[in-house]
Amino acid sequence: MEGRMAYLDRNPGIDIAQRTAVFGTAVADEVPSLAAFGAKTSHFKPHEVVYYEGDPADRIFELAKGSVMLFKLLPDGRRQVVEVLRPGDIFGIPAGKEQNCTAETLTDAKVNVVDMNHIAGSPDFQRQITRCLAAQMQVLHEHAVLLGRKSAMERVASFLMHLVPDRGGTECAGPSETGGDTRQLKLFMTRQEIADYLGLTIETVSRVISEMKRRGLITVERNDEIRLNKVCAMCQLTGKH
Amino acid sequence: MEGRMAYLDRNPGIDIAQRTAVFGTAVADEVPSLAAFGAKTSHFKPHEVVYYEGDPADRIFELAKGSVMLFKLLPDGRRQVVEVLRPGDIFGIPAGKEQNCTAETLTDAKVNVVDMNHIAGSPDFQRQITRCLAAQMQVLHEHAVLLGRKSAMERVASFLMHLVPDRGGTECAGPSETGGDTRQLKLFMTRQEIADYLGLTIETVSRVISEMKRRGLITVERNDEIRLNKVCAMCQLTGKH
DNA sequence: CGATCGGTTGAGTTCCCTCAAGTTAGGTGG
DNA sequence: CCACCTAACTTGAGGGAACTCAACCGATCG
Numbered sequence: 001m002e003g004r005m006a007y008l009d010r011n012p013g014i015d016i017a018q019r020t021a022v023f024g025t026a027v028a029d030e031v032p033s034l035a036a037f038g039a040k041t042s043h044f045k046p047h048e049v050v051y052y053e054g055d056p057a058d059r060i061f062e063l064a065k066g067s068v069m070l071f072k073l074l075p076d077g078r079r080q081v082v083e084v085l086r087p088g089d090i091f092g093i094p095a096g097k098e099q100n101c102t103a104e105t106l107t108d109a110k111v112n113v114v115d116m117n118h119i120a121g122s123p124d125f126q127r128q129i130t131r132c133l134a135a136q137m138q139v140l141h142e143h144a145v146l147l148g149r150k151s152a153m154e155r156v157a158s159f160l161m162h163l164v165p166d167r168g169g170t171e172c173a174g175p176s177e178t179g180g181d182t183r184q185l186k187l188f189m190t191r192q193e194i195a196d197y198l199g200l201t202i203e204t205v206s207r208v209i210s211e212m213k214r215r216g217l218i219t220v221e222r223n224d225e226i227r228l229n230k231v232c233a234m235c236q237l238t239g240k241h
Numbered sequence: 242m243e244g245r246m247a248y249l250d251r252n253p254g255i256d257i258a259q260r261t262a263v264f265g266t267a268v269a270d271e272v273p274s275l276a277a278f279g280a281k282t283s284h285f286k287p288h289e290v291v292y293y294e295g296d297p298a299d300r301i302f303e304l305a306k307g308s309v310m311l312f313k314l315l316p317d318g319r320r321q322v323v324e325v326l327r328p329g330d331i332f333g334i335p336a337g338k339e340q341n342c343t344a345e346t347l348t349d350a351k352v353n354v355v356d357m358n359h360i361a362g363s364p365d366f367q368r369q370i371t372r373c374l375a376a377q378m379q380v381l382h383e384h385a386v387l388l389g390r391k392s393a394m395e396r397v398a399s400f401l402m403h404l405v406p407d408r409g410g411t412e413c414a415g416p417s418e419t420g421g422d423t424r425q426l427k428l429f430m431t432r433q434e435i436a437d438y439l440g441l442t443i444e445t446v447s448r449v450i451s452e453m454k455r456r457g458l459i460t461v462e463r464n465d466e467i468r469l470n471k472v473c474a475m476c477q478l479t480g481k482h
Numbered sequence: 483c484g485a486t487c488g489g490t491t492g493a494g495t496t497c498c499c500t501c502a503a504g505t506t507a508g509g510t511g512g
Numbered sequence: 513c514c515a516c517c518t519a520a521c522t523t524g525a526g527g528g529a530a531c532t533c534a535a536c537c538g539a540t541c542g
Binding site: 074075076079080083120121123127130134136137138142144145147149150240241 | 311313315316317319320321323324334335336337341342361362364367368370371372374375376377378379381382383384385386388389390391437439440480481482
Binding site for chain 4: 223
């Protein structure tokens with residue numbers, strides 16, 4: 001009814017599970033750490049499901065390499081991507097007995113998995129989890145502002161700036177840089193996934209990107225590869241300045 | 242520009258701080274627990290600020306009694322309430338060195354405060370934090386779906402249903418109840434605060450509430466006191482069924 | 483070379499926002 | 513006790529940003 005074009009319509013025949021999980025924020029490219037706690041490592045191809053919403057939540061996952069998204073579905077098929085994870089992020093920690101999101105890979109991914117009880121006793125690990133959850137929380141706060149208060153243009157600009165390390169943050173490095181105020185980005189997400197992350201439709205995302213092209217802010221090298229021609233100008237569009 | 246009517250326009254002369262924190266989910270009415278770790282207890286009146294975005298984040302807060310909201314502001318004054326806390330919730334745990342939200346009371350409130358280092362060593366407490374953060378995370382996921390994918394009517398219905406314990410959840414108690422499918426709710430929030438929580442304008446919230454009145458779903462006893470006449474029907478409007 | 487998949491573009495509509503003018507409920511003081 | 517004031521909320525009219533539906537485009541692949 002009030003819904004945007006539904007995920008379930010696009011993907012007929014999907015059986016939905018239900019309820020309980022988590023997500024993150026991080027930096028590096030390959031990170032070991034749960035390994036120390038006797039984790040098993042699993043490998044995934046792009047667009048494979050790590051777990052479904054409603055699966056029993058008795059293990060802790062750590063993204064070691066690649067990219068994973070967490071999303072929730074409404075019964076009529078509307079989808080919201082609630083977090084996009086990067087290497088180092090911990091996920092799958094439940095509040096109840098079941099996962100509350102579905103976790104699906106965006107790229108090839110390496111995931112460390114440990115049984116919950118296995119590490120419940122380690123203070124070191126508890127501290128690490130706390131740190132990680134707090135960081136993820138902060139990202140979720142930021143995202144709530146985006147979803148609740150930003151225009152389509154601001155959402156897409158914010159999304160792109162999040163992919164630029166060391167820019168747009170508290171102490172932005174500024175456009176210094178040898179070679180001008182420009183950056184090459186790899187998206188790892190389809191327009192549909194971006195739309196479901198930003199609370200928009202695929203058409204709106206496409207239109208905004210076209211508008212940015214028209215203004216000379218970006219060059220679309222490939223569908224999943226964008227060159228920011230004016231990083232600072234893009235940053236101005238995020239609504240944070 | 243693309244912004245909704247701005248918080249700063251409504252509250253001229255407010256000086257904004259900036260950056261880093263957290264929030265929650267809970268149950269009881271008065272909860273001690275940090276007390277065991279030598280916490281100091283502070284009392285607050287309604288609409289007092291516990292800390293500002295940008296304040297140094299070196300303490301942990303636990304809401305013992307009352308209600309607190311966390312919000313973020315954009316520079317042009319748009320506000321997003323990112324979490325509404327209940328007794329038992331822990332907040333103020335930073336990802337960086339600064340709070341990333343402003344914390345403001347909604348009601349009279351009692352808050353336990355402990356120095357960060359004071360409890361860093363306790364595994365018991367670490368575990369409790371993890372549990373609490375995971376629960377808050379789940380609420381944030383849910384809220385992202387609301388902000389990204391739900392209509393105004395669905396948002397308000399979801400908001401009201403969140404105030405009804407034991408209903409609308411995974412295993413809803415159903416309309417059994419002695420005395421019919423009805424419930425009295427106290428809001429503790431103004432229309433403006435509700436709007437800023439749900440990513441709407443005050444006018445839209447007001448219109449939706451009026452529409453619910455017209456349909457006989459609710460009776461507005463006072464501005465901050467609403468009677469749900471048909472809890473199940475309200476639940477149907479949340480988009481989760 | 484047609485088929486398919488992901489993305490773009492256009493036309494029309496709708497939901498919610500903006501602006502502006504009421505209305506109501508409390509509180510205060512004459 | 514009533515007139516007045518203010519703050520919070522409601523209601524209306526109009527407009528615009530983003531949605532829906534539908535057609536089209538371009539790249540990749542068997």
